[in-house]
Amino acid sequence: MQLEKFTYDNKIVRDFGIATIVWGIIGMLVGLLVATQLFSPGMNLGNQYTTFGRIRPLHTNAVIFAFVGNAIFMGVYYSLQRLLKARMFSTVLSKIHFWGWQLIIVSAVITLPLGITSSHEYAELEWPIDIAITLIWVVFGINMFGTIIKRRERHLYVAIWFYIATFVTIAVLHIVNSFQLPISFLKSYYVFAGVQDALVQWWYGHNAVAFFLTTPYLGMMYYFLPKMANRPVYSYKLSILHFWSLIFIYIWAGPHHLLYTSLPGWAQSLGVAFSIMLIAPSWGGMINGLLTLRGAWDKVREDVTLKFMVVALTAYGMATFEGPMLSLKQINGVAHFTDWIVAHVHVGALGWNGFLTFGILYWLIPRIYKTELFSKKLASFHFWIGTLGILFYAIPMYWAGFTQGLMWKEFTDEGLLKYANFLTTTLQIIPMHILRSIGGALYLIGAIAMTYNLAKTMLKGKLVANEAAEAMALEKVITHEDPADKKWHRVLERKPMKFMVLSMIVILIGGMVEMMPTFTIESNVPTIASVKPYTPLELEGRDLYIKEGCVNCHSQTIRPFRSETERYGEYSKAGEFVYDHPFLWGSKRTGPDLHRIGGKYSNAWHYNHMLDPTSMSPGSIMPPYPWLITQKLDTSMTEAKIRAMQTLGVPYRENFDAVAQAKLKEQAETIAADLKQNNIDVKSDREIIALIAYLQRMGTDIKANKTTIPSNQ
Amino acid sequence: MFKQIKDLAGGEFYLIASLLIFMIFFIMVGIYLIKMNKSHITEMSNLPFNEPQADRYEEV
Numbered sequence: 001m002q003l004e005k006f007t008y009d010n011k012i013v014r015d016f017g018i019a020t021i022v023w024g025i026i027g028m029l030v031g032l033l034v035a036t037q038l039f040s041p042g043m044n045l046g047n048q049y050t051t052f053g054r055i056r057p058l059h060t061n062a063v064i065f066a067f068v069g070n071a072i073f074m075g076v077y078y079s080l081q082r083l084l085k086a087r088m089f090s091t092v093l094s095k096i097h098f099w100g101w102q103l104i105i106v107s108a109v110i111t112l113p114l115g116i117t118s119s120h121e122y123a124e125l126e127w128p129i130d131i132a133i134t135l136i137w138v139v140f141g142i143n144m145f146g147t148i149i150k151r152r153e154r155h156l157y158v159a160i161w162f163y164i165a166t167f168v169t170i171a172v173l174h175i176v177n178s179f180q181l182p183i184s185f186l187k188s189y190y191v192f193a194g195v196q197d198a199l200v201q202w203w204y205g206h207n208a209v210a211f212f213l214t215t216p217y218l219g220m221m222y223y224f225l226p227k228m229a230n231r232p233v234y235s236y237k238l239s240i241l242h243f244w245s246l247i248f249i250y251i252w253a254g255p256h257h258l259l260y261t262s263l264p265g266w267a268q269s270l271g272v273a274f275s276i277m278l279i280a281p282s283w284g285g286m287i288n289g290l291l292t293l294r295g296a297w298d299k300v301r302e303d304v305t306l307k308f309m310v311v312a313l314t315a316y317g318m319a320t321f322e323g324p325m326l327s328l329k330q331i332n333g334v335a336h337f338t339d340w341i342v343a344h345v346h347v348g349a350l351g352w353n354g355f356l357t358f359g360i361l362y363w364l365i366p367r368i369y370k371t372e373l374f375s376k377k378l379a380s381f382h383f384w385i386g387t388l389g390i391l392f393y394a395i396p397m398y399w400a401g402f403t404q405g406l407m408w409k410e411f412t413d414e415g416l417l418k419y420a421n422f423l424t425t426t427l428q429i430i431p432m433h434i435l436r437s438i439g440g441a442l443y444l445i446g447a448i449a450m451t452y453n454l455a456k457t458m459l460k461g462k463l464v465a466n467e468a469a470e471a472m473a474l475e476k477v478i479t480h481e482d483p484a485d486k487k488w489h490r491v492l493e494r495k496p497m498k499f500m501v502l503s504m505i506v507i508l509i510g511g512m513v514e515m516m517p518t519f520t521i522e523s524n525v526p527t528i529a530s531v532k533p534y535t536p537l538e539l540e541g542r543d544l545y546i547k548e549g550c551v552n553c554h555s556q557t558i559r560p561f562r563s564e565t566e567r568y569g570e571y572s573k574a575g576e577f578v579y580d581h582p583f584l585w586g587s588k589r590t591g592p593d594l595h596r597i598g599g600k601y602s603n604a605w606h607y608n609h610m611l612d613p614t615s616m617s618p619g620s621i622m623p624p625y626p627w628l629i630t631q632k633l634d635t636s637m638t639e640a641k642i643r644a645m646q647t648l649g650v651p652y653r654e655n656f657d658a659v660a661q662a663k664l665k666e667q668a669e670t671i672a673a674d675l676k677q678n679n680i681d682v683k684s685d686r687e688i689i690a691l692i693a694y695l696q697r698m699g700t701d702i703k704a705n706k707t708t709i710p711s712n713q
Numbered sequence: 714m715f716k717q718i719k720d721l722a723g724g725e726f727y728l729i730a731s732l733l734i735f736m737i738f739f740i741m742v743g744i745y746l747i748k749m750n751k752s753h754i755t756e757m758s759n760l761p762f763n764e765p766q767a768d769r770y771e772e773v
Contacts (some may be wrong), residue, residue: 082764157760223761226771232758237746248735266727273728277735469764506738543752 004152007466008081010368014463016074017361019102019677023070027062034059035437035621038590039430041613044623048112052590052621053189053549058112059125063349064122066105068213071357073097073140075220076163078364080147083157083223085471089146093139101135104129108310115547116186117436119582120201120207123177127188130178132697137174138686141167148496152471157495158239161217165247165498165503169211172507177204183644184637187543191648194577195525199518203254203511208268209249213348217356218246221313225292226358228305232479234291242284245367247503249278251510256327257471259336260559261585262574264524267514268329274510284626289313292611293367304379308359311387320343334409337589340401340482343394350390358382358450367453371461378453388444392439399434418552418567422592423617432533432623528575531701533650534694536638536664541694543641544633544687545584548625555586556595556698569596569699577702578648588590591622598700604678606692628688635685667693 006047024192036043037052044051072499081088089096107129118122125133143165148156154631156164177200180648189196191482226233233239255263255271290313293300300306322344326335366373373379407425408573410418412547419425518524545551560571577583601609608615609628615624646652665684671692672684 070734079761083760083766153760153763155757155760157757159761228756232755232762236754236758237749241742241746245739249739252731266725270728270731273732509734510731513727513734517727 002535003470004473005468006087007468009077009088009094009101010467011362011462011464011465012088012098013074013078014089014368015098016070016077017365018206019070019098020067020361021447021454023066023105024354025060025444025447027059027067028440028447030059030062030438031057032437035433035440037435038621039433041621041623048115048625049549051085051548051625053111053552054115054117056123056552057117057513058109060122061112061124062105062109064208064212065108067104068357070164070215071103071353071360071521072212072220073101073366074364075360076144076216078368078419079159079223080144080163082154083160084147084151085153085469086147089143089150093143094144096670097136097139097143100132100139102294104132105449106135109130111186114690115192115549117546117549118180118188118190119149119546119549119551119584120177120190120446123174123201123204123585124204125178125630126186127178127688128185130174130180133174134171137167143170143498145496152474154474156499157223158233158236158243159223160244161220161499161503162215162222162246164500165243165507166211166216166219168500168504169207169251169507172504172511173204173211174205176200176396176511181644181648184379187637189641189648190417190582192519192581193648194580194583195261195574196386196515196519197296197581197583198258198261198265198577199255199263202257203251203514206254206257207251209255209348210246211347212354213222214250215247217353220360221285221289221309221356222583223291224363225309228303228309228359229293229299231292231296231298233613237400238284238288242281242288244506245427246285248506249281250359251507253278253327253394253512254649255514256332256589259327259329259332260561261557262572262577264518264574267518269593270514272327272329276324279321279324282323283317284469286317286320290683291317304376304383305359306364307380307383308355308362311383311390312352312355312359315347315355316388318345318712319348319352322347327478333559333561334405335401337587338401338405339397339432340405343397343401346397347394350386350393354388354443354447358386358447360451361454365457366461368464368467369458369461370464371457374453374456378449380451382446382449383450385396385442389443389446391434393443395433396432396439400429400436403432404429408476409561411563420567422567425618426590426621427619465527466649495614516571525552525574525578526701527578528573531576531578531654533579533645535667536642536660536672536699537667537690537693538662538697539641539694540560540635541690541692541697542584544628544691544705545694550594553586553590553622554589555589555593556583558593559583564593568593570702571700573702576699579645581645581648581650594698596699596703598696598698599703602678603674603692603696604680605674606695607680607682607688610688610691625688628691629682629686631687632685633668633687633690635661635664 032042033050034056048054056179077088077094080692092307099163101295104125108125111126111129114128118126145164152529179191181191182188192200221241252274253271255267256275259272261270290310293306293310300310325331326341328343362373362379362456393403404425407419407428412418557572558568558570563572609617611623612624613620638660641658642652642657668684668689671689672682675682
């Protein structure tokens with residue numbers, strides 16, 4: 001055995017750290033902007049690029065993939081090198097990874113405000129960016145496995161299992177949820193439709209939470225918390241049990257996002273059962289983290305990094321207790337589509353992800369800069385204002401969620417909806433939304449204080465770009481193996497590739513059991529004869545609905561509750577969505593559900609409502625969309641869109657694409673003529689016409705009376 | 714409360730099979746944990762502290 005000298009690459013850790021801070025501030029600022037838009041529509045800034053529908057995905061993508069994403073890479077690149085006693089496999093790959101990831105984020109910042117979106121939540125980026133994400137993820141994987149292979153430590157510590165599971169699962173999720181048929185450079189349709197598309201999306205969506213926001217953070221917790229507290233993890237056995245149970249169970253939980261929808265009942269029940277089971281491995285992790293601090297709680301009083309870690313773990317415990325509770329159908333019936341869910345995810349995002357990131361940054365930056373933190377007092381200020389920010393954020397949002405969820409369901413003694421006008425329930429929670437944005441602002445102030453504190457720390461010290469280390473080389477062949485070593489986990493700890501394959505099998509089971517029957521057994525999605533494909537104009541209108549991000553505030557799925565069928569109409573059936581590439585069920589009702597909006601109002605109502613929502617609904621917080629009236633509808637891709645739909649199995653008759661333009665024009669002129677009856681003079685080639693066509697079509701296929709109210713009535 | 718996971722309208726097979734798969738998996742992990750060597754556990758949980766550094770902050 002030979003003692004080898006090598007260096008740790010701290011520069012890449014620093015770069016990812018700076019990117020975490022910069023994108024964190026940007027993501028939170030955009031979050032604050034969208035929060036104010038929900039009580040002050042003027043904050044939409046009067047142009048199409050900053051409306052809520054386009055900016056909200058920018059906020060979610062920025063905090064998930066830019067802030068948390070960069071923080072993951074920072075934590076992984078720091079801990080992986082030290083746990084494996086090896087420098088990262090390739091400095092060039094590290095750089096490609098870093099700059100590639102930043103470019104992807106920049107492309108999101110450009111495309112999302114332009115309305116270039118696939119509409120799948122947390123996967124909005126269009127197909128060329130999806131490919132770029134795949135490539136950069138592979139670069140990350142090669143760099144990580146390369147480091148594992150050339151390691152000087154035989155065993156893989158539990159943190160690395162979490163990193164491996166993260167890598168492999170995110171790859172699987174991203175690829176399956178990106179099955180799209182491109183029709184141009186920046187436009188594509190999802191291969192799956194309706195119920196199946198919804199199942200794939202929420203299998204992805206929930207596991208983006210699991211394997212992007214949770215498993216890499218648990219890995220980081222298992223490395224950084226023992227380092228900060230200077231004591232090993234409470235129970236290594238528990239970490240093994242909780243690792244395997246967590247990755248096995250998490251993947252099944254996606255359908256709890258689709259309770260009471262037209263997803264087959266058995267799939268919903270599977271989602272519920274596994275979501276409830278999930279509490280055990282989640283709390284296993286939290287308890288393991290908190291008990292690591294046993295006998296060291298005095299340190300928590302003095303050490304601000306530990307304070308951040310304790311709140312992070314507590315927030316993780318709360319969010320993972322609440323998650324299973326929200327999966328119970330009775331609770332979900334009230335909570336779903338309300339601010340309750342917004343509160344729930346922000347306890348996780350602000351508490352767990354945010355505070356764990358801050359804790360690690362405060363611990364790590366002074367170390368790689370060979371100095372002390374600039375100001376402990378300022379860090380303590382950050383901790384308290386951040387905690388206060390979380391409380392000011394979460395409590396009003398819970399309050400708003402309970403209030404609105406109960407108001408939607410309340411009936412009078414006569415059996416009528418007490419709050420028949422949806423807007424009444426929206427206006428009721430405005431004060432809570434104002435308080436929430438104050439909470440967000442407090443949290444942001446804390447993050448800005450941290451930025452200043454860490455910048456000063458960096459200026460005070462000097463980056464140790466290449467930190468010297470030495471370790472024994474690993475023997476390649478083991479001749480005298482201890483029989484006890486043959487136990488499968490010890491073998492796995494030494495064979496990272498086998499470990500990766502086993503983790504992949506474990507995470508594939510859940511997805512396969514839920515998806516394969518839904519995709520292959522016809523009775524799971526019963527077709528309805530009267531449901532026909534969209535007309536070319538409606539299809540164009542639907543793409544505008546996607547472009548404007550209407551799905552961010554309006555759902556398109558009516559649950560089978562009396563309170564919903566009274567308010568919106570007949571509950572949604574699986575067969576109604578078979579031509580919906582993608583599905584647009586949504587996950588939040590800031591405004592009312594729109595699945596049965598077709599034929600409910602006149603074309604003129606829609607025209608006026610889009611031009612100025614308050615003219616039709618006084619007090620509405622929906623932003624106005626005047627550009628839809630001035631902008632010409634782009635029909636250059638209509639034929640290609642029809643052909644793409646045909647490829648995906650939508651039964652347009654043969655050569656329909658050749659007449660699509662004529663059909664589109666004909667329908668547009670009918671709508672324009674109808675509007676004219678109400679003294680609305682608008683050209684038939686404007687975007688608003690297509691959007692009205694789509695809105696008027698929605699949910700009408702199974703209606704007995706399909707005629708739209710004429711505008712002059 | 715349990716009605717929602719009990720009444721599956723013909724879908725019981727999926728739930729029972731899924732839970733069974735998990736049980737088998739969980740028992741396997743459990744058996745392994747029981748059989749685990751104590752000294753190995755101590756070694757593994759101390760891995761973050763075995764950082765051999767020539768000189769902590771030396772720049773090369």
